[in-house]
Amino acid sequence: SQQGEEDPQALSIQEGENATMNCSYKTSINNLQWYRQNSGRGLVHLILIRSNEREKHSGRLRVTLDTSKKSSSLLITASRAADTASYFCATDGGNNRLAFGKGNQVVVIP
Amino acid sequence: NAGVMQNPRHLVRRRGQEARLRCSPMKGHSHVYWYRQLPEEGLKFMVYLQKENIIDESGMPKERFSAEFPKEGPSILRIQQVVRGDSAAYFCASSSTSGANYEQYFGPGTRLTVT
Numbered sequence A: 001s002q003q004g005e006e007d008p009q010a011l012s013i014q015e016g017e018n019a020t021m022n023c024s025y026k027t028s029i030n031n032l033q034w035y036r037q038n039s040g041r042g043l044v045h046l047i048l049i050r051s052n053e054r055e056k057h058s059g060r061l062r063v064t065l066d067t068s069k070k071s072s073s074l075l076i077t078a079s080r081a082a083d084t085a086s087y088f089c090a091t092d093g094g095n096n097r098l099a100f101g102k103g104n105q106v107v108v109i110p
Numbered sequence B: 001n002a003g004v005m006q007n008p009r010h011l012v013r014r015r016g017q018e019a020r021l022r023c024s025p026m027k028g029h030s031h032v033y034w035y036r037q038l039p040e041e042g043l044k045f046m047v048y049l050q051k052e053n054i055i056d057e058s059g060m061p062k063e064r065f066s067a068e069f070p071k072e073g074p075s076i077l078r079i080q081q082v083v084r085g086d087s088a089a090y091f092c093a094s095s096s097t098s099g100a101n102y103e104q105y106f107g108p109g110t111r112l113t114v115t
Helices: none
Strands: A005-007 A010-014 A019-024 A031-037 A043-050 A055-058 A061-066 A071-076 A085-092 A098-100 A104-109 B005-007 B010-013 B019-024 B031-037 B043-050 B053-056 B065-068 B075-079 B088-095 B110-114
Touching (some): A010 A019, A031 A061, A031 A071, A043 A055, A098 B043, B019 B110
Parallel strands (some): A010 A104
Antiparallel strands (some): A005 A019, A031 A085, A055 A061, A061 A071, A085 A104, B019 B075, B031 B043, B031 B088, B065 B075, B088 B110
């Protein structure tokens, strides 16, 4: 079964810097979604990118998708302390079951 | 517009007891999904339901776990005779429809601790 896997697993950056994390998956997908989870809280939906899209923006977020390499990246520009969280990618192969990676812990130092 | 609601937020059960987790989807959403998250792990799909129907339960353990989404009221995830390994965060998500390219919106989760 397909499963997103994020890389790097943990990232520590200074406020104002950009944060980039990658996600790889194994099988074909309909879309890929990125979520944020603050410690001990629920998941917040950030962005969905369809399999026929290559790039998508939402505020300070930029997501790319390369279906030939089965990979996606999430870029957070001008990071803030409030961006400290775990970030998950999840793939949807068309069966409505999201397959999540283990998550990517981002710490933004004020 | 209220989001996905889950209760209780925290649940403590002794081994052998039953746990009932409730999920009310977003207004207008008729598709509900349950996921389980173990510590330091990503979420794992358990079950997908529509009103009065289980569409896909391939991620749910065959024994002790059951789920329902009745015509009226919230979706219920029921765990009978809980064991320590059931301790996890259980998340519910909902979507407005099925098919490709519809976002799933998640609730705050229920953290189950089995003592």
